[in-house]
Structure formats: C-alpha cells, structure tokens
Amino acid sequence: MLLAKTLRSSTFRLALIAIAAFGLIVVAIMAYVYFGTIAYVESRVGDAGDHSGFTAMIELAMAAIAVLMLVLAGLAAVLVTRRTVGRIEEINATSRAIMLSGLDRRIPLRGSHDEWDRVAENLNQMLDRIETLMGEVKQVSDNVAHDLRTPLTRMRGRLEKAYHHERNGEADAGLIGDTIADLDAVLGMFASITRISEIETRARRSAFRVLDLAEIAEEVVELYDAAAEQVATRLSLAGDREVAITGDRDLLFDAIANLVDNAIKHGRAGGQVTVTCRSTDSGPVIEIADDGAGIPADQRDHVFKRFYRLEQSRYTPGNGLGLSLVAAVAGLHGAGIALHDNAPGLTVRLSFPATS
Known part of the structure; x- marks a missing residue:
C-alpha cells in the first residue's frame, strides 16, 4: 500500500523529472568523453591498428555505468520518496483520528530530530494550544451560563410576581429599578468580555x-x-x-x-x-x-x-x-x-x- 502511494505521489514524479534532467546531463558528458577518447586514440595511432576492441570496451563500460547510475538513482528516488510519503501518511492518519475522536491524539515522533520531526513537534504544540483554548472556551461558556443564571432568574421572578399582582406605583418602580440593575450587571459582563477579546486581538495598539x-x-x-x-x-x-x-x-x-x-x-x-x-x-x-x-x-x-x-x-x-x-x-x-x-x-x- 505504501509502495503504491509512493509511486503515485507527486514527490516521486518530481524525483523522476530530476533524475531525467540529471541523466541527460550525464549522457551528454559521457558522449563527450566517448567521442573525445576515440578521436584522441585515432589521432595518436591513426589507421594502423584495429580499434574495434578498444571501442567496444569503452562502449560496454559506459553502458554499464549508465545502467548502474539509472538503477541507483531510481532506487534512491523510491527510498527517499517512500520515507517522505510515510511521514506524510502518519500526519494524515493522526489528522483523521483527531477529526473522528478528538484532540487527544498526537503525531508520533521518530526521534531522528530531522525536519519531519520538527514539523511533527510544531503540529503537536499547535494541537496542545488548540486543546487548551477549547478547554478555556468551554470553561468560559460554563461560567457565563452559571453567572447569568442568577440575575436572569431574579429578573424573571420579579416580573412574574408583578404580573400576578395588582399594579402599585411604588412597588413597580422598585421592581423596575432592581431589574435595570441586574440588566446592567449582565450587560457589563458582556462588555467586559468584548473588551478583553478586543485587547487580546491587538486591536488597540x-x-x-x-x-x-x-x-x-x-x-x-x-x-x-x-x-x-x-x-x-x-x-x-x-x-x-x-x-x-x-x-x-x-x-x-x-x-x-x-x-x-x-x-x-x-x-x-x-x-x-x-x-x-x-x-x-x-x-x-x-x-x-x-x-x-x-x-x-x-x-x-x-x-x-x-x-x-x-x-x-x-x-x-x-x-x-x-x-x-x-x-x-x-x-x-x-x-x-x-x-x-x-x-x-x-x-x-x-x-x-x-x-x-
């Protein structure tokens, strides 16, 4: 499965393109060396000797070198790409697990301290920060609900009491005053939350x-x-x-x-x-x-x-x-x-x- 993903990955395609470009350069160098060597031998020996054996040996050596370099380059491309794809798959698998189960999962580290470990460490730290912020949001939501329950319950009680009794100017004025005070407290709470959020987003510099x-x-x-x-x-x-x-x-x-x-x-x-x-x-x-x-x-x-x-x-x-x-x-x-x-x-x- 991993090998199939490796061969289909864009990293592998880029590696093949790089190998092809490198191969063209090597072929050009080898052709220059081959023809240069043949020309040098002919200029020194001339037509007196048979050069076919020497030419065949050079051609075989260059072909062997070309095949060996091609094999080594392909093997290196597969191994490097496989390693890269493997680390990316670990990150993808952890991301999918987090989306399904929650923020308690973390990307495994291999202890190699390479760039992939550093990426994993940064992502894990980001997940830690997100988990902390989500916990704080939940705590704030619970506290807001708790702190709002008391003034809202008092206001409802006063209004219900006034609804079921006859109108009395002095009592109604006191009820309205107490209700306004509770509403001011609630509005003050929300104003404080809004102001803190504004400050934390650096909107006041x-x-x-x-x-x-x-x-x-x-x-x-x-x-x-x-x-x-x-x-x-x-x-x-x-x-x-x-x-x-x-x-x-x-x-x-x-x-x-x-x-x-x-x-x-x-x-x-x-x-x-x-x-x-x-x-x-x-x-x-x-x-x-x-x-x-x-x-x-x-x-x-x-x-x-x-x-x-x-x-x-x-x-x-x-x-x-x-x-x-x-x-x-x-x-x-x-x-x-x-x-x-x-x-x-x-x-x-x-x-x-x-x-x-």
Whole structure:
C-alpha cells in the first residue's frame, strides 16, 4: 500500500523529472568523453591498428555505468520518496483520528530530530494550544451560563410576581429599578468580555504613545481614595515621580484601577494599600501591594483566567473578569505579571519593556 502511494505521489514524479534532467546531463558528458577518447586514440595511432576492441570496451563500460547510475538513482528516488510519503501518511492518519475522536491524539515522533520531526513537534504544540483554548472556551461558556443564571432568574421572578399582582406605583418602580440593575450587571459582563477579546486581538495598539506611568497611577489613587476611606484603608502612592512608558493610556488606567480595586476589596480592613512606580534598567515597573489574606501559591496561575474566583471572594461583588482584563492589557503591552507574597497580603507586579 505504501509502495503504491509512493509511486503515485507527486514527490516521486518530481524525483523522476530530476533524475531525467540529471541523466541527460550525464549522457551528454559521457558522449563527450566517448567521442573525445576515440578521436584522441585515432589521432595518436591513426589507421594502423584495429580499434574495434578498444571501442567496444569503452562502449560496454559506459553502458554499464549508465545502467548502474539509472538503477541507483531510481532506487534512491523510491527510498527517499517512500520515507517522505510515510511521514506524510502518519500526519494524515493522526489528522483523521483527531477529526473522528478528538484532540487527544498526537503525531508520533521518530526521534531522528530531522525536519519531519520538527514539523511533527510544531503540529503537536499547535494541537496542545488548540486543546487548551477549547478547554478555556468551554470553561468560559460554563461560567457565563452559571453567572447569568442568577440575575436572569431574579429578573424573571420579579416580573412574574408583578404580573400576578395588582399594579402599585411604588412597588413597580422598585421592581423596575432592581431589574435595570441586574440588566446592567449582565450587560457589563458582556462588555467586559468584548473588551478583553478586543485587547487580546491587538486591536488597540493604534492608541500607543509615550506616557507617564506615575501620573496614571496617581490618577487611579485619587479616584479610589474615597473607596479606601470607606473601609478605613490607607491608600498611598510611592516610588519615582516620573516613569516613562509607551502604551494606551485608557487601558493602563483600567488595568491599574482593577488591581487597586481588588487590593482594597480583599485587603485587611483598616490596612494599607501601596501603589509603587519605578524606572528600572529593564523597564518601567508598577507594584500594587496590600496586607490582606493574599492568594494561595497553587492558585496564582489561575486567577487571570476569565470568571475565575477564589473561594473566599465568591460572595463579594464582581464577575471574575477584572484580572483577565489586566492580563490582556499586560499582554498587549508586552508586560510580565508576577504575584508575590507580601507577608501578609499580596504584591502584584507589572514589568513593562524598556521604552525605546
């Protein structure tokens, strides 16, 4: 079966064309050598001797060489093409299995570390990435369905209750207000999802310009100062007074605001939240530190996923999209995110590339 596919493959046809072209060149060279040799012998010996034996020997040698080269070239073409077709068939077979059964299959590697192994490794890595993305899509879909169920159920309950009771202006106004609030929460969730997707597709790089990160952080601190006072939290700004950065001002403001808002919500009541901006040799850095309960080390890799919420924060306001937006903004700006123990509390560090 494999031999039949080898003989029908386009690679084999190309090999035959190459062999034919090479053969023509070899024939031309051999003809030149043959006739040149005969002419040289005749010029030296002349007509005095019989050259038929010598000529026959040269002709036989050249014919043998031509047949041998033809056989070797054909054999090499079949072997090389068979190997190529074999690897392609492995990829095709795995592709068919994936289409039939799912993304759990991978292309086998032969350990030769040649170009076919590299192609297989790249395809396997692509399959790993697709499987991860499909898992994330399923998780997001499940979380969206779960988070939408509660507000939609509340809205339906209110409307059904109002439908079965007599009209009451004051009660109806309260019902409408509560329903609008739930609808705003649902619409806000979808707006956040859309914005994160927009950021992840790099659709916002057109707004990049040179900015002062410390100035943006100062505006965020001023905005959340009243919210911090309500829970007796001291919110302060530290570090360098000017930190140059290239980026989107609105997105950076939103990312820092989300981190500060989380630090205030999950920090210790009456505690301290500090926003620090610094210019380092490797680039601008901003840190948001609180003294709350922090995040367990085994969950720090998950908190930036969409809708992911820690167990202790499930009963606080929010939809689990804030840190996902921070991760999207960081990715757009080429920044790294690191979570560190603040003993007690948590420090979130965004490290941006140096401004060129």
